[in-house]
Amino acid sequence: MSDKEILIIFGTETGNSEALADDAKSLAGDYGLDAKIMDMDDVSVEDISNSKRLLICCSTWGEGDQPTNAEDLYEDVCEADEGSMDNVNFAVLALGDTAYEFFCESGKQWDTIIEQKGGKRVNDRIDCDVDYDDDDECENWIKSTLEKLGNI
Numbered sequence: 007m008s009d010k011e012i013l014i015i016f017g018t019e020t021g022n023s024e025a026l027a028d029d030a031k032s033l034a035g036d037y038g039l040d041a042k043i044m045d046m047d048d049v050s051v052e053d054i055s056n057s058k059r060l061l062i063c064c065s066t067w068g069e070g071d072q073p074t075n076a077e078d079l080y081e082d083v084c085e086a087d088e089g090s091m092d093n094v095n096f097a098v099l100a101l102g103d104t105a106y107e108f109f110c111e112s113g114k115q116w117d118t119i120i121e122q123k124g125g126k127r128v129n130d131r132i133d134c135d136v137d138y139d140d141d142d143e144c145e146n147w148i149k150s151t152l153e154k155l156g157n158i
C-alpha cells in the first residue's frame with residue numbers, strides 16, 4: 007500500500023454514485039494520489055478505519071434510506087468504537103433529488119457518523135441534485151477534495 011493511497015467507496019442503486027467515484031479515481035493521480043475504489047458491499051469497518059484518506063460517494067433511496075449495498079456497512083460503522091476513525095481524513099459526496107423529503111439523507115448520515123467516530127472532514131459535504139451533471143460544480147468539488155487529501 008502506498009503512502010498516498012485514497013480509498014473511494016460508493017453506495018448506489020443505479021450507478022450514478024459509482025460513476026462519480028470512477029471520475030474521482032481517474033482524477034486522483036493528478037493530485038499524487040493512488041486511488042482504490044470499492045463497492046460498499048465489499049468494504050469492512052477496518053478498511054475505513056485503516057484509511058488515511060477516504061472519499062464517500064453515496065445516493066439516497068426509498069424515503070431517506072441508504073442504498074442496499076450501503077446498508078450493512080453503515081450499520082457496522084454505527085457500531086464501531088468511538089475514536090476508531092481518528093486517523094481518517096474524509097469527505098462525502100451525496101447524491102439525491104430535492105423532490106424527496108429527505109434530500110441526500112444517506113450522505114448526511116455518512117458525514118455525521120464518520121466524524122462521530124473521530125474522522126476529520128477535509129471538505130464540506132456536497133449535496134448533488136438530479137442535475138448535478140449540468141455544470142462543473144460536482145467535478146470542481148471532487149478536484150478540490152482530492153487536492154486537500156493530496157496535501158495530507
Ligand SMILES: Cc1cc2nc3c(=O)[nH]c(=O)nc-3n(C[C@H](O)[C@H](O)[C@H](O)COP(=O)(O)O)c2cc1C
Binds near residue numbers: 019
Ligand atoms: C425510488 C427512489 C427513491 C429515492 N429516494 C430519495 C430520497 O429519499 N432522497 C433523495 O435525496 N433522493 C432520492 N432519490 C434520488 C436518487 O438518490 C438519485 O436519483 C441519485 O442520483 C441516484 O444515484 P445512484 O444511481 O447512485 O443510486 C430516489 C430515487 C428513486 C428512484
